[in-house]
Amino acid sequence: MSINPASTNQALFERAQVSIPGGVNSPVRAFRAVGGTPRFIARAEGAYLWDAEGRRYVDYIGSWGPMILGHGHPAVLDAVQQAVREGLSFGAPTEREIELAETIIRLVPSVQQVRLVSSGTEAAMSAIRLARGATGRAKLIKFEGCYHGHADALLVKAGSGLATFGHPTSAGVPPEVVQHTLVLEYNNVAQLEQAFAEHGSELACVILEPIAGNMNFVRASLPFVQRLRELCTQHGALLVFDEVMTGFRVALGGAQSLYARALPGFAPDITVFGKVIGGGMPLAAFGASRDIMKQLAPLGPVYQAGTLSGNPVATACGLATLRQIAQPGFYEALSAKTRQLTEGLLAAARDAGMPMVGDCEGGMFGFFFPPSAGDSLPQHYAAVMATDKERFNRFFHGMLDRGVYLAPALYEAGFVSAAHSDEDIAATLQAASEALR
Numbered sequence: 141m142s143i144n145p146a147s148t149n150q151a152l153f154e155r156a157q158v159s160i161p162g163g164v165n166s167p168v169r170a171f172r173a174v175g176g177t178p179r180f181i182a183r184a185e186g187a188y189l190w191d192a193e194g195r196r197y198v199d200y201i202g203s204w205g206p207m208i209l210g211h212g213h214p215a216v217l218d219a220v221q222q223a224v225r226e227g228l229s230f231g232a233p234t235e236r237e238i239e240l241a242e243t244i245i246r247l248v249p250s251v252q253q254v255r256l257v258s259s260g261t262e263a264a265m266s267a268i269r270l271a272r273g274a275t276g277r278a279k280l281i282k283f284e285g286c287y288h289g290h291a292d293a294l295l296v297k298a299g300s301g302l303a304t305f306g307h308p309t310s311a312g313v314p315p316e317v318v319q320h321t322l323v324l325e326y327n328n329v330a331q332l333e334q335a336f337a338e339h340g341s342e343l344a345c346v347i348l349e350p351i352a353g354n355m356n357f358v359r360a361s362l363p364f365v366q367r368l369r370e371l372c373t374q375h376g377a378l379l380v381f382d383e384v385m386t387g388f389r390v391a392l393g394g395a396q397s398l399y400a401r402a403l404p405g406f407a408p409d410i411t412v413f414g415k416v417i418g419g420g421m422p423l424a425a426f427g428a429s430r431d432i433m434k435q436l437a438p439l440g441p442v443y444q445a446g447t448l449s450g451n452p453v454a455t456a457c458g459l460a461t462l463r464q465i466a467q468p469g470f471y472e473a474l475s476a477k478t479r480q481l482t483e484g485l486l487a488a489a490r491d492a493g494m495p496m497v498g499d500c501e502g503g504m505f506g507f508f509f510p511p512s513a514g515d516s517l518p519q520h521y522a523a524v525m526a527t528d529k530e531r532f533n534r535f536f537h538g539m540l541d542r543g544v545y546l547a548p549a550l551y552e553a554g555f556v557s558a559a560h561s562d563e564d565i566a567a568t569l570q571a572a573s574e575a576l577r
């Protein structure tokens with residue numbers, strides 16, 4: 141096959157770096173963590189991506205989560221094409237926004253009202269402002285390794301001691317902006333109790349990823365979530381579930397439905413959505429009880445707005461996606477496929493004599509190369525960072541060379557879509573057996 145020298149991945153990457161910082165519009169795409177040249181994607185269909193050189197890959201990133209149906213699902217494309225013909229944006233309310241809001245509310249019982257926005261960052265930032273406005277308090281708790289987008293107050297890492305306030309993780313964020321953000325260790329009940337004992341009456345909210353997908357795949361333990369709920373209720377702080385990744389991905393009702401199954405009556409106070417609800421278009425949302433949501437403008441004093449919020453094409457895409465995934469049996473089939481992949485990877489590693497641990501839920505999975513054989517799944521960020529990065533990077537490139545596109549960093553989750561066939565999974569496991577050897 142002859143490839144135009146100007147459209148190889150390498151040539152495009154060099155050209156991109158002239159006009160775009162680092163050649164990418166979101167840093168992880170640059171392959172800095174794993175090294176090598178990012179693939180420039182020309183098109184996608186079903187479970188596959190094709191790069192600029194015409195090479196095909198089985199896609200386990202799915203645009204970092206949204207593409208739960210795979211690429212180019214006919215019902216989604218039809219809905220988007222129809223919406224495009226009706227108009228790209230009006231800056232005025234539409235019936236489709238109501239339909240999408242009603243659909244989210246029907247599927248997630250903790251949510252009585254939602255506000256639509258355009259990115260997960262915007263949704264999480266607005267949820268924090270809402271929590272602060274609703275409680276009249278300033279402080280918040282986040283957990284190390286959880287990502288909630290790049291709003292200033294959330295770009296923060298742990299301070300030097302327990303229950304000290306955090307330091308910015310980005311230049312351009314003044315320390316004063318994160319002085320109200322406490323950063324704790326994920327799954328650490330003792331730290332949580334201490335933080336509430338010291339700051340409980342000043343805490344507006346606690347925000348977490350209920351299954352943390354931005355440190356690969358780490359579940360919040362049941363006792364941790366249970367204690368978190370008790371402490372928030374007891375101290376009048378709001379519990380914010382950031383389900384941008386897990387919402388409509390790990391189960392139809394999100395991760396909160398899994399916790400509610402184990403802890404009857406369990407519900408977060410505010411939920412943040414994104415990724416799957418847009419089906420691949422820029423769309424996100426945050427929702428809560430009517431009582432909390434009435435604090436938002438134009439009803440209440442918490443300001444929040446957006447020119448493209450509830451965009452008619454994005455809502456058409458999201459609605460068409462949610463219609464498909466709400467069909468009976470969808471998550472059973474998706475979970476079975478994801479389990480088959482995860483268990484297959486672990487078996488391939490065992491056969492190759494290489495320590496590996498992994499976990500999955502719904503259409504989301506993660507695997508780690510632990511520092512020593514016999515180690516169990518990491519429970520927090522420091523444990524994730526102690527896993528074998530060199531081994532992961534070699535495995536990543538081994539898989540990429542064999543046409544399997546995994547997330548290019550060990551701290552990212554993987555995603556399976558409804559378009560992945562048994563043959564795709566089998567081919568992936570065959571590639572893994574070779575790469576692990």
Ligand SMILES: *Cc1c(COP(=O)(O)O)cnc(C)c1O
Nearest residue numbers: 259260261287288289382384385
């Ligand atoms: C992706 C993600 C975000 C940010 O969403 P963007 O649309 O990229 O701004 C926030 N929270 C979580 C849990 C995410 O996975």
